[in-house]
Amino acid sequence: MLYPWQQTLWQNWQQLLSQGRLHHAILLLAAKGSGREELAKQLAQTVLCQNCDTEPCGVCHSCQLFAAQTHPDFHHVAPLEEGKQIGVDAIRQCNRWAVETSQLAGQRVIMIEHADALGEAAANALLKTLEEPPSGCQFILTAQSLDSLLPTINSRCNKWRLAVPDEQETRRWVEKQMMQSVKLESVRLNGGAPLATQQFIEQGQDIRHGNLLEAFSRFLQPPFTGIYDIAALCTKEGIISLKWLSYFLVDCIKLQQGAAAHLVHRESLDKVQAVASQVTPAVLMTQVRKANELHKKLEKHTGLNEELLIVEWLTGFIAH
Numbered sequence: 454m455l456y457p458w459q460q461t462l463w464q465n466w467q468q469l470l471s472q473g474r475l476h477h478a479i480l481l482l483a484a485k486g487s488g489r490e491e492l493a494k495q496l497a498q499t500v501l502c503q504n505c506d507t508e509p510c511g512v513c514h515s516c517q518l519f520a521a522q523t524h525p526d527f528h529h530v531a532p533l534e535e536g537k538q539i540g541v542d543a544i545r546q547c548n549r550w551a552v553e554t555s556q557l558a559g560q561r562v563i564m565i566e567h568a569d570a571l572g573e574a575a576a577n578a579l580l581k582t583l584e585e586p587p588s589g590c591q592f593i594l595t596a597q598s599l600d601s602l603l604p605t606i607n608s609r610c611n612k613w614r615l616a617v618p619d620e621q622e623t624r625r626w627v628e629k630q631m632m633q634s635v636k637l638e639s640v641r642l643n644g645g646a647p648l649a650t651q652q653f654i655e656q657g658q659d660i661r662h663g664n665l666l667e668a669f670s671r672f673l674q675p676p677f678t679g680i681y682d683i684a685a686l687c688t689k690e691g692i693i694s695l696k697w698l699s700y701f702l703v704d705c706i707k708l709q710q711g712a713a714a715h716l717v718h719r720e721s722l723d724k725v726q727a728v729a730s731q732v733t734p735a736v737l738m739t740q741v742r743k744a745n746e747l748h749k750k751l752e753k754h755t756g757l758n759e760e761l762l763i764v765e766w767l768t769g770f771i772a773h
């Protein structure tokens with residue numbers, strides 16, 4: 454099933470499919486939470502479908518196998534865990550699949566999710582296959598953006614960017630799905646991605662985000678008490694909380710600089726104002742940088758004492 458914001462891109466692909474001109478390696482660039490996996494799978498199923506060239510018929514043997522996730526010509530590779538790399542062994546396996554004969558006398562499809570997580574050795578192993586594509590083999594790669602993708606890979610692919618809808622459209626779509634009103638800041642905290650925003654609310658993160666900001670902005674008023682309560686809230690929520698606080702502090706800086714029109718926290722403006730009038734720009738800047746560094750550190754290394762490190766970061770507000 455496709456989402457409304459995917460229709461235009463899908464129609465472009467359909468046109469290429471109907472003309473038999475789809476490139477052998479498609480790279481789909483899309484934000485997390487925009488349904489890129491669904492879109493990529495729709496393409497895979499269509500390429501494999503035995504009845505129809507431009508959309509999955511849903512009834513042929515191939516479509517049935519695809520729906521049951523047992524299609525022998527569909528190969529799917531992704532990092533074992535979010536944030537981890539795709540290893541070279543997984544790509545060597547892809548290369549073997551690429552030259553195998555189709556079991557259903559049709560095409561083979563190899564889908565590589567998070568191609569931006571290919572390590573250098575893995576990317577190099579893939580290059581040769583992309584350069585000299587075996588016939589009847591369709592590659593579909595997905596990634597968040599070109600930033601962390603090796604240029605050698607992206608230059609051999611046909612790139613397509615799936616844009617997220619504008620924020621009001623995202624908001625309306627999520628409100629319709631959830632039958633409740635949605636804050637603009639929930640949309641903005643999720644980069645405008647509709648499914649990410651929906652999940653944010655479904656999982657109660659919007660409420661916990663609100664509670665954290667409430668406690669944090671109170672903490673940043675003299676006499677700066679409650680540091681352990683905030684550290685506990687952050688630890689409970691996980692490292693995403695550091696991102697939230699970093700966005701919040703950036704908003705405070707923007708407000709101090711008179712750029713109020715570009716704030717993420719539209720509905721928490723009172724809290725942004727309270728902190729912006731209390732904490733100096735120099736401290737805010739330093740603390741944003743340190744929050745981002747700490748986020749990276751915690752993301753990379755497991756087993757660190759998260760709570761202690763957050764307390765240490767928070768004391769950076771008091772030391773001045």
Ligand SMILES: [Zn+2]
Nearest residue numbers: 502510513516
């Ligand atoms: Zn079919």
